[in-house]
Amino acid sequence: MTRHPPTIDDESLIAALRLASGHDPVPAHVSDAARAVFGLRLPGAATARPVATPAPSGVRYSEETRLLKFTAADLTVELEVTSLDGLVALAGQVSPCPEAGTLVEIRTLHLTQSRELSPTGQFAVTGLPPGWFSVVCHRPEHAPVATSWTRIRP
Amino acid sequence: MSDQHTVDAPLTGDQVAWDVLVSRFTGPLWSAVRAYGLSPADxxxxxxxxxxxxxxxxxxxxDPDRIGPWLFTxxxxxxxxxxxxxxxxxLIADPGDAEHARFDPADAGHVHSDPALTVLxxxxxxxxxxAVxxxxxxxxxxxxxxATAPDAGVHQLAGRLDMPSGSYGPTRGRCLNRLRTMLTAREATP
Structure with missing residues (x-):
C-alpha cells in the first residue's frame, strides 16, 4: 500500500505533519456542526446547481451585493444577496413561476425561514446569519428543489 | 474493510453512522483545510x-469506500x-464562480485525492x-x-527562523520537496 505517493501535494503534506503533531485539533463546535448537518438532508430533493452569472451591465451594484443563479431540470432560482451590518438579506426569483401554494424555505445551519412565493414568483428574507445557506422550493406535487449550499460572508 | 457497515449506513439515513463518519474524518479534514492558510473561522x-x-x-x-477520498477532495x-x-x-458567494460551477461533486472521487490523510x-x-x-x-x-504555530504569518515565521520574509516561501517549498523525496525513498525500501 502506498501511503505517501510522490504526487502528494504541499498542502496535504503540511496537513499530515500538523495532524500528526496534534497542535491544532479540530474545535468541538466544528464537530458538533458536522453532526448537525445530517439533519439537513433532503431525501429525494433535486439540487439546483450554480451557473455563472455575468456582471450586471447598466446597473451599479455595490460591493456588498452579489447575483447568484441556480438551475435544476425545470426550475431556475435567481438570488440577489446583500450584506448589511453583518447580516445577510436575500431577494429571490423562482422561474418559471410555480403554481400557487409553493413554499420557499431558506435554510442555514442554525435556522430555517419559510416564505410563500408571491404571485410573480418572488420572495425575500432578511437578517440571516452569515455562513452557509440553501433555498428549497416546495411545489405542490413535485419533489423539492434545493439550491446547492452556498457560503456568504460579509 | 471493517468499518464498511458504519460507512455504508449514512447512505440509508442513519444518524449514529453519520456521527461515526464525522468522528473519523472531521479532525483530518480540519488539518487539510488549515493547510491552505485559512483562519479558524474560515x-x-x-x-x-x-x-x-x-x-x-x-x-x-x-461506493462507500469513496466517501473518504471524496470528502478530502x-x-x-x-x-x-x-x-x-x-x-x-x-462578500463571498462561492458558487457564482464559474470554476466552482464546473465542479461536479459526483466526479470528485475520480480527482486526485489524498490517501495519506485518510489513513494517517x-x-x-x-x-x-x-523523517523530519x-x-x-x-x-x-x-x-x-x-506545526506548533498554525496561525503565525509569514513575517513571524521568517523572523523566528532568522530569515528574510521573502525567503520563507521558497525555503518551505524546498523543504517539502526534500521531505517528499525522503518519504518516497522509504516507500521504495521497506
Missing part, C-alpha cells in the same frame, strides 16, 4: 461546507476557493516526524514551527 466554514456537500450528494455516491476544493477569494473580496495512523504520524527529525536545518525548525 476553516470551520470549509469543513462545514464539505459535510453539507456530502449530505447533498449522498445519493450520488455508490471536496474539502481541499472548498479551502482552495476560500483562500483565493479571501484575497480581495468582501499514529504510527505513520510518528514516522513522518521521524533527520532533516538538516532550516527544514527541521521550519516544520516544527509550522
Amino acid at each position: 476553516a470551520a466554514d470549509a469543513v462545514q461546507g464539505t459535510w453539507l456537500r456530502l449530505v447533498e450528494s449522498l445519493h450520488t455516491i455508490r 471536496t474539502a481541499k476544493r472548498e479551502a482552495f476557493l476560500l483562500s483565493r477569494r479571501n484575497r480581495g473580496e468582501r 495512523t499514529a504510527d505513520e504520524g510518528r514516522r513522518l516526524w521521524q 527529525e533527520e532533516m538538516h536545518e532550516p527544514c527541521r525548525s521550519l516544520f516544527r514551527l509550522m
Whole structure:
C-alpha cells in the first residue's frame, strides 16, 4: 500500500505533519456542526446547481451585493444577496413561476425561514446569519428543489 | 474493510453512522483545510461546507469506500476557493464562480485525492516526524514551527527562523520537496 505517493501535494503534506503533531485539533463546535448537518438532508430533493452569472451591465451594484443563479431540470432560482451590518438579506426569483401554494424555505445551519412565493414568483428574507445557506422550493406535487449550499460572508 | 457497515449506513439515513463518519474524518479534514492558510473561522466554514456537500450528494455516491477520498477532495476544493477569494473580496458567494460551477461533486472521487490523510495512523504520524527529525536545518525548525504555530504569518515565521520574509516561501517549498523525496525513498525500501 502506498501511503505517501510522490504526487502528494504541499498542502496535504503540511496537513499530515500538523495532524500528526496534534497542535491544532479540530474545535468541538466544528464537530458538533458536522453532526448537525445530517439533519439537513433532503431525501429525494433535486439540487439546483450554480451557473455563472455575468456582471450586471447598466446597473451599479455595490460591493456588498452579489447575483447568484441556480438551475435544476425545470426550475431556475435567481438570488440577489446583500450584506448589511453583518447580516445577510436575500431577494429571490423562482422561474418559471410555480403554481400557487409553493413554499420557499431558506435554510442555514442554525435556522430555517419559510416564505410563500408571491404571485410573480418572488420572495425575500432578511437578517440571516452569515455562513452557509440553501433555498428549497416546495411545489405542490413535485419533489423539492434545493439550491446547492452556498457560503456568504460579509 | 471493517468499518464498511458504519460507512455504508449514512447512505440509508442513519444518524449514529453519520456521527461515526464525522468522528473519523472531521479532525483530518480540519488539518487539510488549515493547510491552505485559512483562519479558524474560515476553516470551520470549509469543513462545514464539505459535510453539507456530502449530505447533498449522498445519493450520488455508490461506493462507500469513496466517501473518504471524496470528502478530502471536496474539502481541499472548498479551502482552495476560500483562500483565493479571501484575497480581495468582501462578500463571498462561492458558487457564482464559474470554476466552482464546473465542479461536479459526483466526479470528485475520480480527482486526485489524498490517501495519506485518510489513513494517517499514529504510527505513520510518528514516522513522518521521524523523517523530519533527520532533516538538516532550516527544514527541521521550519516544520516544527509550522506545526506548533498554525496561525503565525509569514513575517513571524521568517523572523523566528532568522530569515528574510521573502525567503520563507521558497525555503518551505524546498523543504517539502526534500521531505517528499525522503518519504518516497522509504516507500521504495521497506
